[in-house]
Amino acid sequence: MYDMLAALINGALGWGWPEWALNLLSYILIVTIVLVVAPLQMLFFTYYERRVIARMQDRVGPNRVGPEGIWQPIADGVKMFTKEDIVPQAADRIVHFLAPCVVVAPTVLMFAVVPWGPGMVPVDLPTGLLFFFAISSISAVGLMMAGWASNNKFSLLGAMRAVAQMVSYEIPAVLSLIAIVMIVGSLSINEIIAYQTGLIISNRDLPGIPDLGLGWFVFTPVGFVAFIAFFIAALAEGERTPFDIPEADSEIVAGYMTEYSGMKFGLFYLAQYVLNFLLCAITAIIFFGGWQGPGVGWLYAQGITPDNPNGNGLFNVLAGVLGVFYFLLKTYIFFFVMVWLRGAFPRLRIDQLMDFGWKFLIPLTLANLFSAALWVAFTRWGPAEGMLITVGWSPVLRWLAAFVVTLAINLGVYLWLTRVYAASQAERRRAELEELSAAA
Amino acid sequence: MLQTQELQVNIGPQHPSTHGVFRMLVTVDGETVVDLKPVFGYLHRNHEQIAEANSYLQNMPYTDRLDYFNSMANNHAYAMAVERLAGIEVPERAEYIRVLMVELTRILNHASAVGFMINDMGAWQTPLAFGMREREKILDLFEMASGARLMCNYFRFGGVVRDLPPEFIPNLRELLRALPAYIDELERLLRDNEILLQRAIGIGILPPEVALSYGVSGPVLRGSGIPYDVRKAEPYSVYDRFDFDVPVGKVGDVYDRFLVRIEEMRQSKRIIEQVLEQLPDAKGGHINPKARQNVRPPVGDAYARIESPKGELGFYLVSDGSTRPYRYKVRAPSFINLTPLADMCRGYKVADIVVILGSIDIVMGEVDR
Numbered sequence: 019m020y021d022m023l024a025a026l027i028n029g030a031l032g033w034g035w036p037e038w039a040l041n042l043l044s045y046i047l048i049v050t051i052v053l054v055v056a057p058l059q060m061l062f063f064t065y066y067e068r069r070v071i072a073r074m075q076d077r078v079g080p081n082r083v084g085p086e087g088i089w090q091p092i093a094d095g096v097k098m099f100t101k102e103d104i105v106p107q108a109a110d111r112i113v114h115f116l117a118p119c120v121v122v123a124p125t126v127l128m129f130a131v132v133p134w135g136p137g138m139v140p141v142d143l144p145t146g147l148l149f150f151f152a153i154s155s156i157s158a159v160g161l162m163m164a165g166w167a168s169n170n171k172f173s174l175l176g177a178m179r180a181v182a183q184m185v186s187y188e189i190p191a192v193l194s195l196i197a198i199v200m201i202v203g204s205l206s207i208n209e210i211i212a213y214q215t216g217l218i219i220s221n222r223d224l225p226g227i228p229d230l231g232l233g234w235f236v237f238t239p240v241g242f243v244a245f246i247a248f249f250i251a252a253l254a255e256g257e258r259t260p261f262d263i264p265e266a267d268s269e270i271v272a273g274y275m276t277e278y279s280g281m282k283f284g285l286f287y288l289a290q291y292v293l294n295f296l297l298c299a300i301t302a303i304i305f306f307g308g309w310q311g312p313g314v315g316w317l318y319a320q321g322i323t324p325d326n327p328n329g330n331g332l333f334n335v336l337a338g339v340l341g342v343f344y345f346l347l348k349t350y351i352f353f354f355v356m357v358w359l360r361g362a363f364p365r366l367r368i369d370q371l372m373d374f375g376w377k378f379l380i381p382l383t384l385a386n387l388f389s390a391a392l393w394v395a396f397t398r399w400g401p402a403e404g405m406l407i408t409v410g411w412s413p414v415l416r417w418l419a420a421f422v423v424t425l426a427i428n429l430g431v432y433l434w435l436t437r438v439y440a441a442s443q444a445e446r447r448r449a450e451l452e453e454l455s456a457a458a
Numbered sequence: 459m460l461q462t463q464e465l466q467v468n469i470g471p472q473h474p475s476t477h478g479v480f481r482m483l484v485t486v487d488g489e490t491v492v493d494l495k496p497v498f499g500y501l502h503r504n505h506e507q508i509a510e511a512n513s514y515l516q517n518m519p520y521t522d523r524l525d526y527f528n529s530m531a532n533n534h535a536y537a538m539a540v541e542r543l544a545g546i547e548v549p550e551r552a553e554y555i556r557v558l559m560v561e562l563t564r565i566l567n568h569a570s571a572v573g574f575m576i577n578d579m580g581a582w583q584t585p586l587a588f589g590m591r592e593r594e595k596i597l598d599l600f601e602m603a604s605g606a607r608l609m610c611n612y613f614r615f616g617g618v619v620r621d622l623p624p625e626f627i628p629n630l631r632e633l634l635r636a637l638p639a640y641i642d643e644l645e646r647l648l649r650d651n652e653i654l655l656q657r658a659i660g661i662g663i664l665p666p667e668v669a670l671s672y673g674v675s676g677p678v679l680r681g682s683g684i685p686y687d688v689r690k691a692e693p694y695s696v697y698d699r700f701d702f703d704v705p706v707g708k709v710g711d712v713y714d715r716f717l718v719r720i721e722e723m724r725q726s727k728r729i730i731e732q733v734l735e736q737l738p739d740a741k742g743g744h745i746n747p748k749a750r751q752n753v754r755p756p757v758g759d760a761y762a763r764i765e766s767p768k769g770e771l772g773f774y775l776v777s778d779g780s781t782r783p784y785r786y787k788v789r790a791p792s793f794i795n796l797t798p799l800a801d802m803c804r805g806y807k808v809a810d811i812v813v814i815l816g817s818i819d820i821v822m823g824e825v826d827r
Contacts, residue, residue, distance in 0.1 A: 075587035171467045175489075175808070259582060260653055266580055267474050269809050363653055365580030367809045368489055370656055447660050453805070 023047070025137075025321055025334040048140040052129040060291040061091035066350070067357045074361040098284035106169060106277050113167035118278070118285035120160030124153045125292040131207055132299055135309045135341030136318040137334065139208055146207035147199065150300060151192055154255070157289065158184045161264070161274050164286070168277035176273020179368055180264035183254055186375045187261075191251035193383035194244035197390035198235055198304055207303060214307040215315055231310035231344075239425040240393055243386045243432070245305040247379050249352070252297040254371065257290060259360040263368050294356060295349065302348035309341030373446075378439045385431040389424040396420035464492055467808075471500045475578045475812045478822025482799075482811065489807045494800040498793075498825050505827035509786040514540050514615070514753050517786070521773075522609040524788065525824040527567050530559040530600070531766040533613035538694065538762035539773035540615050544755035550740040552617040553696045558630075558733045559603070559612065560764070561726040565637070566593040567767035567819075568677075568719040572644060575716065575816035579657050585647055592640050595633050602626050615753055617745040627734070634734075637727050645720045648713075658713040662802040662814035665710060672798040676769025676791050677718045678818055682710035688765040695764075700732045712817040719819075754781050768792055768819055788827055792820040 023044050027033050035043075065080065065088065072079025080087035105114055131146040133139035143149050158181050165177020199205055202213045216233035235241030254261040265273035275286050302308060314337050321334035366374070397413075397420050399405040408416050470481035479500035485493040505524070509517045521536045522529035534556055541548060548556075573589020597607040602623050604612035612619050648654045664674070669682040679686055687704045689697045705721035707714025755777040763772035769791025776785035795818050802814050 071582065071584075075584050076591070077587070171465060174465075175467070175486075259580065262580065263809075266809065269475070269580075269812055271474060360582050361584045363581060363651070364576055364585075364657060365809075366653055367657060367807055369807065443656075450805075451660060451663075 051140055052126060056126055056129050056292050057288060059295045060288050063291045063295060063353060065091045070357045071361045098281050101280035103280040103282060108169040110167040113163050117160050117164035117167060118282045120163060121157045121289045122285050124156040125289045127153050128296050133207055133211060133308060134345055135338040136314060138338050142208050145205045147195060147205045155188055165274040170277050172270040172276045173274050175270050176264045180274060183263060183371060186372060187251040187254035190247050190375060190379035190383045193387060194247040195304060197240050197244045197386050200390045200394055210304060211308040211310060214310050229315040230312045231307060231315050234305060234307040236305045239428045240386060240390045241305055243428045247383045249301055250379060252301060256294040256297045258356045260363040260365045261371060262365055263371060266365060298349045298352035301352050302345060306348050309345040311344035314341045377442060378435055382431060382435055386428060389427045393420045393424050477820055480822055486808055491803050491806055491808060491811060494803045496796060496799050501822045501826035506786050510783055513781045514783065515751050519611040522611055523823055525768060525821045526608055527821055528563045528767050529608060529610045530563045530612060531764060531771060534560050535762055535764045535771045535773050537613040537615055539760050539775045540753060542760035542762055543775050543777055544753045546616040548616055549742060549745060551742050552745050554733050554737045554740050555618050555622060557695055558730060561729045562596050562599065564726045564767040565723050566596045568723050569593055571819040572716060572719055578812040578816035588644060599626060599629060614746050614751060619746055621745050634727060634730060641720060641723050648716055657813060658716060659711060661712045661806060661810050662817060663709060663711045664798060664802050668798060668801055674795050674798060676795065677715055677722065678795045681707035681715035681718045683707055688763055688770055700729050702728050712813055715817045766791055769795055790824040790827065792824040796820055796825060
């Protein structure tokens with residue numbers, strides 16, 4: 019953020035601000051992004067979701083407040099604020115009050131490491147991805163607090179489900195990201211984005227390819243499997259259909275949120291949609307290149323960067339605008355997929371969810387990790403690391419070999435796992451039936 | 459050792475998916491259902507007692523309110539009971555119109571029942587919107603004929619209120635043309651969806667002998683594999699003139715009940731087509747004989763039963779020779795189909811309860827009378 023401001027104010031406009039003023043301005047901007055843009059995204063998301071689902075169901079959706087109902091989320095927010103805040107008599111008042119805060123705070127913090135465009139990351143942590151996932155698991159504590167403190171059986175059931183689901187699905191999510199981290203060799207989110215330049219695959223492995231900003235990981239077998247596994251796990255972590263089990267309204271009313279009203283409920287709602295936005299954003303960043311896209315790299319190269327200190331600062335801003343556009347476009351497309359799934363599917367049962375996570379997704383992501391290791395070995399290792407076969411191969415040939423080998427492994431494992439998984443499900447169903455008939 | 463405790467959860471009476479004010483006292487061990495006790499009566503409104511204070515005709519609109527999805531079927535059963543009691547003949551054309559209406563009711567009931575069931579599985583309203591789509595067209599037809607969409611109050615002793623309006627038949631034919639594609643679509647919604655199959659197959663099994671011992675009827679009984687249908691077992695009205703099949707399930711789980719409902723919609727469509735063929739030749743007679751409405755049946759009793767979309771619907775009437783029934787009793791299929799709920803749910807997960815309840819297809823207005 020600082021670099022971009024310096025390029026704009028001192029470079030393009032030539033105002034010659036001192037360093038402290040630039041620092042101050044960049045911090046104000048960062049805080050604005052984290053605390054204002056995040057809730058605004060949530061407001062837009064609720065509106066967007068309601069309109070899309072309405073279209074799926076032959077309805078119009080909210081269209082009364084403002085043009086095409088665009089102010090509906092604001093009206094909802096006003097309603098939330100003016101509702102009475104009810105705390106059940108038997109609830110643990112302090113924990114009941116703290117729970118929404120514990121759920122919201124980490125989701126807002128996660129915005130700190132999300133890059134919006136080239137050079138537009140609030141805090142460029144070298145371990146950004148680790149930070150992201152470490153912080154995101156804190157909200158499970160908040161959910162359990164909410165369920166426990168409400169002293170309601172539905173809340174307790176919902177909280178148990180939420181925690182079980184979040185803890186189990188974090189494993190495949192992280193395992194699928196580790197595959198990418200292995201290829202990039204860095205936990206920094208900026209590094210991961212920077213890696214996805216070029217065309218189809220990074221020009222770090224294959225030099226000489228024009229930079230169209232399309233070297234997304236999803237185009238490789240490793241990245242594709244990781245993307246599918248990660249997105250499924252993200253649905254479970256964000257409590258989206260078909261994994262919205264913790265708040266299954268047809269079974270346990272509203273899960274851990276049952277006893278919350280007014281703005282406390284609003285905070286849970288906020289946390290959920292902000293988390294959904296972040297999960298879509300991180301999917302777009304890790305597997306679809308984040309702000310990468312045709313033109314951004316070229317624009318950015320014309321601007322003021324460490325490699326090119328004499329560039330034009332205006333290009334930094336142009337690259338930023340285009341980058342933010344690409345980034346938000348990708349994120350909204352993923353959110354559309356989430357809404358689409360919500361409009362189409364019923365939800366799984368908690369035991370089926372656990373089965374799927376532990377017996378299918380985790381083995382798949384583990385195999386994918388192996389593929390990622392082979393990818394690194396084929397594309398980068400030489401005789402010193404023991405890859406004697408690849409001696410004398412051209413980079414293109416090495417890249418092709420890596421592609422074919424990982425594709426074969428991932429496809430084989432996927433087919434094998436589907437068969438094993440179907441067999442185990444059938445076996446389980448049979449055993450359950452026997453148990454039932456024995457009990458009867 | 460860890461101390462574990464079974465949890466008692468009250469699902470209902472105010473709950474999103476109990477289809478009204480119905481309460482289930484569920485004992486759960488973690489997520490597994492150990493025991494379930496259905497508690498009803500929250501919607502009790504003294505239906506039978508009030509009916510005994512009304513004249514026979516005054517009760518006709520009142521039967522609409524029993525199973526408000528199938529007011530035509532309720533009308534039919536009640537009209538048949540009074541006609542038996544008072545010995546009233548029904549002209550042929552009126553019988554055909556009655557069958558037509560009840561079969562349309564069956565289609566709309568099954569479509570929305572399937573939609574509601576998938577909704578209970580957690581789909582966010584979209585299948586319900588699918589289920590309600592054709593229902594609207596059928597309700598339009600009802601409005602044409604009777605003037606009302608839900609509370610039709612269309613049947614009269616010895617006939618129906620008025621003959622079909624001229625625009626009814628063309629509209630019905632148009633509906634019939636669109637119907638097969640719609641039913642196929644609804645079926646694909648379940649058959650092609652892996653999640654739905656996982657949630658439906660092997661869930662809520664009701665063995666045939668248990669179903670029989672509880673006196674279950676309708677699609678729930680046929681889902682358990684017993685081909686019992688009042689339309690075949692004791693043909694009333696003009697049902698003996700139609701050619702249709704009684705679909706049955708194999709296992710008796712949620713999935714079988716779903717398939718039976720889908721197939722019954724197809725069979726209802728077959729019956730309606732045959733009605734349309736035979737209707738022009740049917741002898742007219744006086745469709746709404748006003749003189750017979752103020753009935754004063756002789757002393758005696760009568761029972762009439764029909765295959766309502768939810769099961770066997772019966773009305774038992776005792777007359778003391780006055781203009782009011784001395785005793786009025788409803789055999790409500792929803793109520794009797796609900797009784798084996800505990801047997802169907804035991805051993806399954808909490809999430810299955812609402813699906814099983816949805817697959818029984820109850821309307822609380824009929825359960826608590």
